Amino acid sequence: MTTGQYYPWSRAQCLASRWCLADFFQELFNYCFPVDFKIKLRRKLQCCYQNDMSVCEYIYELNEMWNLLGETDERVKVQK
Secondary structure: OOOOOOOOOHHHHHOHHHOOHHHHHHHHHHHHOOOOHHHHHHHHHHOOOOOOOOHHHHHHHHHHHHHHHOOOOHHHHHHO
8 A cells, every 4th residue: 555545445454453354355345346246146147057168167157156146055056
């Protein structure tokens, strides 16, 4: 960080001792992405089909979206 510049998320650094790491990353995510980002990503996930992708490419795409959503429930993943 350079002297004289203010970054809005830097106030979180000042409060870091009162936050757990999960809270910090959640707030950073909220700052960086639009409010409806997860909703749009879930829609994209529901419309994602293998089509002409290889199995490896398709699994990679699904895993990327699940990771961005923070989805860890294997039952939800199996439904897709």
